[in-house]
Every structure is written in structure tokens, then in C-alpha cells.
Amino acid sequence: MLAKRNVDPKLEKLRNEIDGPPNLDTLILNFVRQTSRIHAGYLFNPEGEQLRRELCLALSSTDTGKVYSNWQDFGAALGLTIEQIRAIKYYFIGPEDPTYFVLLTYVQSFDSTLDKIIFSLQKINRLDVINRIKDHIENLIKALAHKGTNGSDIKRVNFMKRAPEILRPPKQGKEISIKKIEDKGIKPQRIESGQHYNSIVLLSFAKNDLQTANRIAKLFRNKEPKIGVIILQEQEEYVFSRGEEFIDDCLAQVHYIVPILTVDYIRAMNSSISQETLSLMELDHKYLKYIYTMIRNKFARNCLNKQVRCIIPDKEISEVLRFELNPVLKVWFRESDIDIIAEKISLKKC
Structure with missing residues (x-):
């Protein structure tokens, strides 16, 4: 004969109260x-x-x-x-x-x-x-x-977060050619429409390097043949509404991407901190890492670097070269040689 099981009323009450x-x-x-x-x-x-x-x-x-x-x-x-x-x-x-x-x-x-x-x-x-x-x-x-x-x-979101190009579905229809870049609303700089550019560059830089970026942009823009310069902050109306898509279009159509390689740039590039809280006046810094990821992945796929040409301010060369740089960033020039670089870029011989 089985012994009678002792039942604790409190435990039984708890068991009954718990959902299955x-x-x-x-x-x-x-x-x-x-x-x-x-x-x-x-x-x-x-x-x-x-x-x-x-x-x-x-x-x-x-x-x-x-x-x-x-x-x-x-x-x-x-x-x-x-x-x-x-x-x-x-x-x-x-x-x-x-x-x-x-x-x-x-x-x-x-x-x-x-x-x-x-x-x-x-x-x-x-x-x-x-x-x-x-x-x-x-x-x-x-x-x-x-x-x-x-x-x-x-129900759809107003603005879709864009995936890197390699992960997106194949695009339907024809790509927009570089000749039609202005027709899409992407102006390489704030000048009269219809201006012809022999080459177009996208500058990428950290927020503390804005002065250097403006100096380089001014020299590029005054060059003959014409060099169009894209700075994200100058295109804020497009970057606000479709940041990654706008950048992807630029990367696919510009002749050169020119990172201004400084210690601040490298730290931002390697940072794991989200950039979402950055000021609306810091768009170039906000998307710095996205641009770097895209050019790094493109290099990893084909091991060719025909677009990325870095510029390092002379005073930062020794510090920058202490870092272990991705191969895509190892084609660089001194800022003091900017006239020579601009000449080569304008002729697409860089």
C-alpha cells in the first residue's frame, strides 16, 4: 500500500496560480x-x-x-x-x-x-x-x-534603413550615369547647374578636420579641368531623407573617394559607438564609418583600389602611420603635395 503523499497547501495554491x-x-x-x-x-x-x-x-x-x-x-x-x-x-x-x-x-x-x-x-x-x-x-x-x-x-516606414550594396536585391532598370548625376538632384557642389566636371570626388573626414576639408575642397574646385567635390553637409536635404542610398549612389558614380586621414578619422573609423546622436551639422563624421565599410568591402571582394586616394596632413603623418591601416587606405599623399594630387585627379590619372 502506497504511503499517503504529504501535500503542502501553500505550494498547491502557487501551482494553481501559475499559468501553464x-x-x-x-x-x-x-x-x-x-x-x-x-x-x-x-x-x-x-x-x-x-x-x-x-x-x-x-x-x-x-x-x-x-x-x-x-x-x-x-x-x-x-x-x-x-x-x-x-x-x-x-x-x-x-x-x-x-x-x-x-x-x-x-x-x-x-x-x-x-x-x-x-x-x-x-x-x-x-x-x-x-x-x-x-x-x-x-x-x-x-x-x-x-x-x-x-x-x-x-503599413510601411517613411524612410527605409538601407543595407550595404552587396546585401541589397539587384536593382531594377538602368543605373544613372555620371552625366545624369545632377538630374537626380546630386550636385557635386553649390554652383550653377550644367557645369561640366572632368572628375568628381567625395571627401570623407572627421568633424575636427572640417577646416582641412574646406581648404582641400576649395583648391580642388578652383582647378582646371574642373573637379566636382561632394561634401555630405552641403547635400543635407538629400542625406537627411535617404542617407545610405544617397551615399551608395555617390560611391558608384564618383571617380575618387578622398578620406582625409587623421588620428581622429581612424578613431572614428574603429569606434563601436553609435553615431546617431551626432549634430545635424556633422553629417560627414556621422557617415564616415559607413563610407569606410563600403570601400573596405569592395576592396575585399576584388583586391583592387582604383578609387580611394587618402590625404594626410603633414603634421599627422608620423602618428597616422603608427596605426595598422586597411590596405584600401594605404594609397596616400601629403597635404603639402595637394597641387600635384589635384592635377592628377583633374586628369583622372591619380
Whole structure:
């Protein structure tokens, strides 16, 4: 005869008060229904930041080859190509984790809705992640409840965060040629429209080097044949509305990218601190690291450097050369040789 089990009334009361495990099948169906008309671009808006962070933490912390599927499986389930996944794995090593770039790549498509993220997690058997993020999904749905769809079937962000060019879907239609750069509203400098430039450069510099940048820009602009100079702060109306897209267009069309290589530039380039809080008068510094990442990745793909020509102020040469520079930054000139550099750039022989 079995002994009578001693029951603690207090513990039994606690057991009865605790909810059982969630019914994830029902939860997933409800989430899919409610998020099928919300574009995943909101993950990069304040409303979806916590959801994105939890997703990144859950998936990027799973090692390759373990029982659970990881960020690479998640990317494949979302439709990323093998090339895109490899690019994230090998090229984008920095303060952001791989899942961040998987999500950033996914949201570039017009029909990238949140429900597909939930489906993908279910497909790779990461129900633990869905359970972990369920409160954040509910919070995002509530935060967007009052937002309209702006005449479409899907709620979309006003300004989409752009992924690096290598991760974006192939562009539809023809590229804009350098001859039409002004037709798109990208003016190399504040001068009369219709001006012809023999070559165009994009200056990149840290906020403490503005005086040096203005000095170099003035000399370039006074050169014959004409050199067009793009400084982001002078194009603020375009950078504010579509910063990364504007820069990508510039990088694809200018003849040279000219970083002003100083200790401040290198520190900003290597910094893991977000630049989002920078003043609106510091656009060149804000996007310095983005420009560096793009030119570094392009060099890593083909090991050719036909565009990047650095200028180092004479007084900083010894300090700058103490740093271990990426090969793409090792083609440099002294500022004291600026006349010679300008001549070569104007003739596209640099």
C-alpha cells in the first residue's frame, strides 16, 4: 500500500496560480494574422527596436552545428542567398551581430512583412525564440495600431534603413550615369547647374578636420579641368531623407573617394559607438564609418583600389602611420603635395 503523499497547501495554491506553457500554435496563428500587413522595416524604427534586439540576441548566440538552428538557417529560411549569407559571415565583422544584417537584408524587399519572420522561426524549429519575443511582438502591434497604411495594403516606414550594396536585391532598370548625376538632384557642389566636371570626388573626414576639408575642397574646385567635390553637409536635404542610398549612389558614380586621414578619422573609423546622436551639422563624421565599410568591402571582394586616394596632413603623418591601416587606405599623399594630387585627379590619372 502506497504511503499517503504529504501535500503542502501553500505550494498547491502557487501551482494553481501559475499559468501553464503557452499554446504556441494558437499564438503563431494570431501573430501571423496581425503582422501580415506590417512591413519588417519597423524593426529598424524605435517601435521595433526591442523586438530586433531580442531576435539578434537569441539567434546570434546559437553556435553553428548545435542542436538549434542558428542565424544562417534563419537567413536561408527568409530567402537570403548563399552569397548574401557568406558576405554577412566574412565581411561584416564589427559591433553589429550577424542576425542584424540578416534582418537588414530581408527588409530591403517591398513585400518583407513581419509574419514571414515568424514563419521562418517556426520553419527552423526555433519556437523558443518565438516564445521569447512574443511580448515584444505584441508591443509592436499595439504601437502601430493607430498608424495607417498610406494608401497601400501594408503599413510601411517613411524612410527605409538601407543595407550595404552587396546585401541589397539587384536593382531594377538602368543605373544613372555620371552625366545624369545632377538630374537626380546630386550636385557635386553649390554652383550653377550644367557645369561640366572632368572628375568628381567625395571627401570623407572627421568633424575636427572640417577646416582641412574646406581648404582641400576649395583648391580642388578652383582647378582646371574642373573637379566636382561632394561634401555630405552641403547635400543635407538629400542625406537627411535617404542617407545610405544617397551615399551608395555617390560611391558608384564618383571617380575618387578622398578620406582625409587623421588620428581622429581612424578613431572614428574603429569606434563601436553609435553615431546617431551626432549634430545635424556633422553629417560627414556621422557617415564616415559607413563610407569606410563600403570601400573596405569592395576592396575585399576584388583586391583592387582604383578609387580611394587618402590625404594626410603633414603634421599627422608620423602618428597616422603608427596605426595598422586597411590596405584600401594605404594609397596616400601629403597635404603639402595637394597641387600635384589635384592635377592628377583633374586628369583622372591619380
